[in-house]
Amino acid sequence: MKVLIVEDELELKISMEKFLKSVGYVVETADSYNSAYDKIFVYKYDCIVLDINLPGGTGLELLDELKAEGLEASVIIVSANNTLDDKLEGLALGADDYLTKPFHLSELNARIKAILRRNVGKGSKSIKVNEIDLDPESKVVKVNDKIVKLTKKEFLLLEFFLINKNRVLSKESISEHLWGDYMDQSDSFDFIYSHLKNLRKKLVVAGSEDYVQTVYGTGYIFKTE
Amino acid sequence: MKLLNKTTLYFFIPALILIIACGFIQYELVNDRIIKRVDKQLIKEKKLILKQLKDLEDTDDFSLYKTLKSDIEIKEDLMLKPPKDDFYSKEIYDKEDLEYVPFRFLDFSSNIKGQTFIVSIRKPMEETRTFIYGLVGANTILFASLIILVVFVNRYTSKKVWEPFYLTLRKLQRFNISDPESVKFSETEIHEFKLLNSELDLLIKKITRDYNTYKTFIENVSHELQTPIAVAKSKLDLVIQSTNLKEEEHRQLGVMSMNLNKLTRLNQSLIMLLKIENNIYSQKERINIVKVTEESLLNFEDIIEIRGIKVRLNLENDNGILCNDLLAETLIDNLLKNAVKHNVENGYIEVNYANGQLSIINSGLPTNVKPEFLFERFKKDSDSPDSSGLGLSIVYQICKIHGFTVKYKVSHDLHSLQVNFN
Numbered sequence: 001m002k003v004l005i006v007e008d009e010l011e012l013k014i015s016m017e018k019f020l021k022s023v024g025y026v027v028e029t030a031d032s033y034n035s036a037y038d039k040i041f042v043y044k045y046d047c048i049v050l051d052i053n054l055p056g057g058t059g060l061e062l063l064d065e066l067k068a069e070g071l072e073a074s075v076i077i078v079s080a081n082n083t084l085d086d087k088l089e090g091l092a093l094g095a096d097d098y099l100t101k102p103f104h105l106s107e108l109n110a111r112i113k114a115i116l117r118r119n120v121g122k123g124s125k126s127i128k129v130n131e132i133d134l135d136p137e138s139k140v141v142k143v144n145d146k147i148v149k150l151t152k153k154e155f156l157l158l159e160f161f162l163i164n165k166n167r168v169l170s171k172e173s174i175s176e177h178l179w180g181d182y183m184d185q186s187d188s189f190d191f192i193y194s195h196l197k198n199l200r201k202k203l204v205v206a207g208s209e210d211y212v213q214t215v216y217g218t219g220y221i222f223k224t225e
Numbered sequence: 226m227k228l229l230n231k232t233t234l235y236f237f238i239p240a241l242i243l244i245i246a247c248g249f250i251q252y253e254l255v256n257d258r259i260i261k262r263v264d265k266q267l268i269k270e271k272k273l274i275l276k277q278l279k280d281l282e283d284t285d286d287f288s289l290y291k292t293l294k295s296d297i298e299i300k301e302d303l304m305l306k307p308p309k310d311d312f313y314s315k316e317i318y319d320k321e322d323l324e325y326v327p328f329r330f331l332d333f334s335s336n337i338k339g340q341t342f343i344v345s346i347r348k349p350m351e352e353t354r355t356f357i358y359g360l361v362g363a364n365t366i367l368f369a370s371l372i373i374l375v376v377f378v379n380r381y382t383s384k385k386v387w388e389p390f391y392l393t394l395r396k397l398q399r400f401n402i403s404d405p406e407s408v409k410f411s412e413t414e415i416h417e418f419k420l421l422n423s424e425l426d427l428l429i430k431k432i433t434r435d436y437n438t439y440k441t442f443i444e445n446v447s448h449e450l451q452t453p454i455a456v457a458k459s460k461l462d463l464v465i466q467s468t469n470l471k472e473e474e475h476r477q478l479g480v481m482s483m484n485l486n487k488l489t490r491l492n493q494s495l496i497m498l499l500k501i502e503n504n505i506y507s508q509k510e511r512i513n514i515v516k517v518t519e520e521s522l523l524n525f526e527d528i529i530e531i532r533g534i535k536v537r538l539n540l541e542n543d544n545g546i547l548c549n550d551l552l553a554e555t556l557i558d559n560l561l562k563n564a565v566k567h568n569v570e571n572g573y574i575e576v577n578y579a580n581g582q583l584s585i586i587n588s589g590l591p592t593n594v595k596p597e598f599l600f601e602r603f604k605k606d607s608d609s610p611d612s613s614g615l616g617l618s619i620v621y622q623i624c625k626i627h628g629f630t631v632k633y634k635v636s637h638d639l640h641s642l643q644v645n646f647n
Contacts, residue, residue, distance in 0.1 A: 009452055009455070009456060011456045011459075011460070012452070012455055012456045012459055015456070015459030015460055015462070015463055016459065018463055019459070019462065019463060019466075022466070080448065080451035080452055080455065101451050101452065101454075101455040102451065102454045102455035102457075102458040102459075102489050103455070103458070104458065104462055105459055105462040105463070106462065153527060167466055168465040168466050170461070170462065170465060170479070170482045171479070171482075171483075172482050172483060172485075172486040173462070176486075178527075179524070179527065179528075180524070181490065181493075182524040182525060182528075182558070182562065183527075183528060184566055185483060185486060185487070187528060187566075190531075191527060191528065191531055194531065215465070215475055216472050216475055216476065217472065217473075217475035217476030217477070217478065217479035217480075218465045218475045218476075218478050218479040218482065219465070219479070
């Protein structure tokens with residue numbers, strides 16, 4: 001899978017590049033409208049992570065050009081500007097998703113995964129990790145081909161873990177993935193803990209290995225290696 | 226107290242005291258004069274009686290005289306020393322009229338046949354008293370009506386004179402910092418008010434300028450903060466992946482992550498608040514509050530279930546209220562979040578909506594913070610360090626720009642927030 005990151009903030013670009021490479025993508029970067037333009041029309045990407053404010057033009061203009069040319073790459077808009085207009089305009093121009101800065105890298109990864117899966121042929125329908133098989137479409141989880149009944153939040157939690165397997169997930173990133181801004185941090189940590197406890201119990205009972213490990217202080221990791 | 230009432234009162238109280246004092250003095254003066262005159266008559270009469278008694282002394286008609294003169298009382302003096310003339314006023318009960326009638330008395334002594342008698346003569350004072358009362362009463366009424374007239378004339382002219390001032394005041398009350406053009410003071414002929422208006426004009430211009438500078442500054446700060454926060458957050462996400470971190474280091478990174486997140490949320494709330502103030506969300510449409518409330522509640526399903534909070538809904542559909550859709554969602558989200566966050570284990574939330582009136586009642590802990598302060602930025606109950614203190618400010622701001630009214634009431638452990646969309 002080939003991803004292009006278009007971002008003018010150097011350090012943020014490096015972070016995204018590092019993280020996405022570590023989860024197995026082929027990553028290229030561009031830091032201005034022109035360099036991004038050149039790359040998009042020369043190489044073929046599966047997904048483009050596009051910042052709106054760029055030197056030399058806006059990400060929305062680039063998106064417009066890209067769609068006008070009929071390129072098939074999926075696009076995630078990333079912007080510090082959390083206005084609805086940008087979001088709506090971006091989505092209207094054909095972007096697949098919209099992420100507001102600042103975001104967690106694990107969240108970006110989850111969004112890219114979801115987009116690639118949705119856009120036919122660019123990802124397998126279900127997420128398989130050893131004996132666990134999760135189908136995001138039908139919301140069915142199987143362990144050793146046996147269906148495990150999970151609640152909505154447990155499902156989201158497992159999905160987030162599987163997509164970011166072998167990465168340490170901070171409690172904050174989990175909380176944001178599950179509840180967005182609706183939950184207070186202090187509350188969310190207890191809730192994550194209780195949801196996770198139930199999830200692990202269900203998976204183990206169904207015959208799965210217990211992959212989830214607590215990283216004291218920071219969060220959790222779904223460890224398969 | 227109104228200026229007009231104050232000045233009226235300042236005039237009225239001394240005037241009232243003056244009326245009372247004048248009435249009293251007038252009464253005393255007239256009364257004094259009359260009594261002196263009556264006393265003179267009594268002395269004249271005394272002389273006459275003394276002469277008559279002298280003439281009678283030789284005859285035996287003394288006792289007859291005593292009975293004939295009904296307004297003279299003669300009795301034997303038991304004291305050895307003859308008393309001096311003694312004037313005094315006294316009321317005597319009139320058996321026919323069944324009332325006390327005032328008299329002026331003169332007691333004097335007379336020597337008749339070697340015996341000292343006290344002679345008491347008197348004059349009725351009823352007419353004079355009636356006269357004095359009439360005089361003082363008439364004068365008081367005259368005086369009082371004069372004062373009332375003055376008060377009314379004064380009030381009327383004051384009202385006229387102060388009119389430009391009240392006009393300015395009304396304009397100031399309507400002043401809205403985000404729309405400084407709304408205040409335009411009207412022309413006046415009175416120099417002082419002209420000065421006041423021009424000074425206020427200058428002041429408003431300065432305040433508006435300062436306000437805009439400050440707003441732009443906050444806006445810039447908030448937006449500029451987004452990128453460094455994003456960078457820091459991404460680096461933190463990478464650092465925690467490192468396999469050779471010690472537990473203590475992880476703990477510290479956890480604290481960093483938590484605080485960075487707090488900063489993120491704070492900044493986002495602040496940006497939201499500024500955008501609302503700047504009328505970014507000015508596009509309005511008919512919003513079904515019931516639908517928004519039901520959808521918003523889904524976001525809190527989890528926390529409501531885990532904390533054992535009971536939710537009672539009494540929602541009545543109507544044809545919607547005119548509001549920006551995003552702001553309507555934000556408003557309801559923030560209200561419900563507030564009700565959930567400041568709730569207690571196994572507490573309850575009651576949401577009522579009918580005819581454009583929304584009330585959200587929830588159980589919670591008693592708070593010392595005055596309810597109206599909770600709408601101010603960063604004002605929060607010290608018991609909830611986790612809250613940003615901006616949620617209710619956002620609610621307040623959304624209500625303000627839409628012309629909704631919002632009230633927060635706390636009675637012991639019962640919190641209630643009411644929004645009137647009409």
